[in-house]
Amino acid sequence: MSETYKVLEVEKSQRLDKYLTEKREDLSRAQIQTWIKEGYVTVNEKTVKANYKVQPEDQIVLEEKQPEELDIQPENIPLEIVYEDDDVVVVNKPKGMVVHPSPGHPNGTLVNALMFHIKDLSGIHDVIRPGIVHRIDKDTSGLLMVAKNDHAHQSLAGQLKDKTVKRSYVALVHGDIPHEYGTIDAPIGRDTKDRQKMTVVTGGKEAVTHFEVLERIGQQYTVIKCVLETGRTHQIRVHMRYIGFPLVGDPKYGHRKSIDTKGQALHAQEIGFHHPTTNEWLTFTAAPPKIFTDTLENLRQSY
Known part of the structure; x- marks a missing residue:
């Protein structure tokens, strides 16, 4: 199966791998780069490198690797x-x-x-x-x-791309969030200083996270519900750090000294989507793991 794209004037001068990653959000940039290197991508019927700068009217064909x-x-x-x-x-x-x-x-x-x-x-x-x-x-x-x-x-994958899948998370963050509700609309991209991290960066991919405060524990911690509008790598972790309320236990984006929750205190508690065959709307929920609920209970008793 192949897909063809025609580059618009407003899209010119982007790297080819970045251009295709934005077109196909279900594919990683690394995967796109591999396919380009292996010849599964052509520009005007010629193979090029991943750093090729696309130009208006370019005909780009992506032949999906079997x-x-x-x-x-x-x-x-x-x-x-x-x-x-x-x-x-x-x-x-x-x-x-x-x-x-x-x-x-x-x-x-x-x-x-x-x-x-x-x-x-x-x-x-x-x-x-x-x-x-x-x-x-x-x-x-x-x-x-x-x-x-x-x-x-x-x-x-199409529903994810069209942003019709409902994904909500529960998270425990450091600090007392002053607002009951909020939306973080900040683009996310690779951190140029640390390639293992993502960060809010000009020119990054669109990233939108909606949050709601569920509980405040003293003035030190807040339990929130996060609903993803987009699904970028580490999105909730990056966004909450960006606004000054990093996730508890997060070794990559959190405080150096935090509660040991065996990694970030984040749980994907609800998912909803249309069934691929019947189109029926399905919703599922799952309670957070014991380490999450035990941490909350211990904090409540401390404050």
Whole structure:
């Protein structure tokens, strides 16, 4: 399957990999760069490098790379399946589990567990992420949609791109947020000083997070509900740090001294989407893990 794009005047001079990443939000920039290098992308019927600056009227063709034979071993890892039918699975990912294999995490991932418990998974886009439509960080717990076939994958990915999927999180942050409600509309991109981090940056990708205060604990902590309008890498963690209320336990964006919650105190508690086949609106919820609720209870008793 291939897609063709025609560059507009307002889009000129962007790097090719950045241009395509904005067109295809379901693909990572690294993945786009690999496909460009391997010749799956042409500009005016010629192969170019990822840093090629697109020009008005350029005809860009993206030929989707077909999934390779999987080399991932199914693993009998306990998995909380919240919902399953012929098209979709909703799982409650535990804190500390990586979503898909990577150089530093070749096994023990959600994908390894899915391949044991579920026999059919979609194979669109990437050999190491069968069924995975979206991700949450290793130390973020909560709900994820998983596609069991390519039709479901395309539908769910399309809903994410169109911002019609409802994703809400509960988080514990440092500080006393003075407002009951708020919206953070600040673009996110790679931190030029630390490539392992994301940050609010001019020219970054659009990122919008809505939040609501659920509880204040003394003047030191606030429990909030966050609703994602976009789904950028580390979005909630970056946005809350940006406005001065970093997540408790966050080793990358939080305070140096914080409560040990085994990573950021963030849980994807609700997800809603249209079923890929029936178009029925489905909503699922999952309670935060024990370490999250225990931390809240301990703080309440302290203040």
